[in-house]
Amino acid sequence: MQMDSxxxxxxxxxxxxxxxxxxxxDAKTKRYKALRALADMTLNDLERGxxxxxxxxxxxxxxxxxTSSKSFEDSDKRNVNRFLKDLHDALPTHEAMLKQIAIDNNFVAIPTYNFSASVGSGSGVYTEHFITPLERNLYDTDIPAEDLKEGEIKYYLESVNNLPLLFRWINNFEISAWRQKLLAFAIIIGILVIVCLFxxxxxxxxxxxxxxxxxxxxxxxxxxxxxxIAFPLRHLYLCLTNRIISAPILLLPNTVDNAQIEYVATEKLSPITGRPIRKFRVVIYSxxxxxxxxxIEVENxxxxxxxxxxxxxxxxxxxxVYxxxxxxxxxxxLRHL
Incomplete structure (x- = not known):
């Protein structure tokens, strides 16, 4: 029980x-104010035994x-469950950032939000809400925890939600053996089409x-x-060679100004080459x-x-600028004051 606490x-x-x-x-939205309240009440009750x-x-x-912290108004009373529902949908998208925070601070778990079924009527008064700890893999140290030197900043990884339907396929698209051949074929066809046009x-x-x-x-x-034809081919080539590029604005939802497309290695190994299979993913470094x-947002x-x-x-x-x-x-x- 002590370890769970x-x-x-x-x-x-x-x-x-x-x-x-x-x-x-969305950092100032009330979903995160509700999360702060949950975390504060949890810590206070744990200290009380x-x-x-x-x-x-x-x-x-x-x-x-x-309300005691003056973050909610009286008109928000009936909307707390909606704020918590937003939190339930949003918090998993911050898992990478939460893991890095846990690594940097030697926390053994990251938070997930859960709730129990309502046992009464009313506006959520009888529904229980709570934080559930998700144990962090102690070997999950892709980005080591290091003290920052003077003049340095730390970037954190964020996920991108609600990508336009036309571009949603690119997120977590793995380049396996047959997809690699298909990708190479598409690039060759694109180049041939451009040559034929000229x-x-x-x-x-x-x-x-x-x-x-x-x-x-x-x-x-x-x-x-x-x-x-050349525009996407150029971005694809740069992503393959540089491993990361700025995501085109058409790829992003309205709520995001800057994001990146990464070409990262997965834990899967190619049965042919033995090398890690790579994938594209749309992320935000901030x-x-x-x-x-x-x-601070990353851009060209x-x-x-x-x-x-x-x-x-x-x-x-x-x-x-950094x-x-x-x-x-x-x-x-990168500037001298």
Whole structure:
């Protein structure tokens, strides 16, 4: 029982640390204020000697706890269950970030939110809500916990939800043996189509007499179709070679400004080569600016930092600029004050 209580304590502490660090667009929403209330009440009851199985709370408890901190208004009383439902859907998407927080702080568990079935009527007053600890794999140290040096920042990994249906397939798309061949075939076909288009344009150019309009139409048609094919091929090539690129804006939901497409190794091994099978995934790397405490988002470096990704502060984007190392999940200040 003691170990379960210790796990629950670490899970609640991890939840509070997450709320302190997380700076996404929805960070101030009431789902996370409800999570803070759950974590605070859990820690207080554990300190009073309650067991882990007794740390369960009604929506009314949560409402009163958050109201005392002036985060909820009286009009929110009937909406607590909706805030908690949002939390139930959103918290699993932060698992990577929660695991990294647990690693950095030596927590043995991360938080998950659960609830029991309602045993009465009303607006969730009789439904019990609680944090369930999910034990962290002690060997899950893909990103080691290290103390930050002066001028360094720590990046955290976030998931991207609600990708447009047209692009949803790319997230967690594994490049296994037959898919690798299919991908190579698609690239070859794309290149051949572009070559054929330009050959077609040359034929139109050479055999058209006094037909300037036809040549212009053929040129614009060739450039348009070629660009439509070359654009995704270029992004695919850069992702395969650089292992990470900025995700095109069309790939992202309206709630996300910057995200990345990674080409990462999985735990599966190819039966042919023995090497890890890789996959694409759409993620967000973010941090908190140590100067102004605003969110840092990873984006293309532009002309000044050509051919690299950088971390740029959302509040002072021209001056608070940081490097980005996806392997170490660290960065350093790139401006001299």
């Amino acid at each position: 210790d796990q629950l304590k670490d899970a609640a502490l991890c939840a509070l640390k997450f709320i302190e660090i997380y700076t996404g667009k 309650k067991s882990d199985t007794e740390c369960k709370y009604t929506a009314q408890d949560i409402f009163l706890s958050v 050959l077609f344009f040359m034929l139109v150019f050479l055999h058209t007499k006094n037909g300037g309009l036809e040549i212009i139409r053929a040129l614009f048609g060739t450039l348009g179709v070629s660009s439509f 941090s908190t600016c140590p100067i102004c405490q605003s969110r 470096g532009g002309k000044e930092f050509h051919n690299r990704l950088i971390g740029r502060c959302t509040e002072v984007p021209l001056e608070h 490097s980005f190392d996806r392997f170490l999940c660290k960065g350093r200040f």
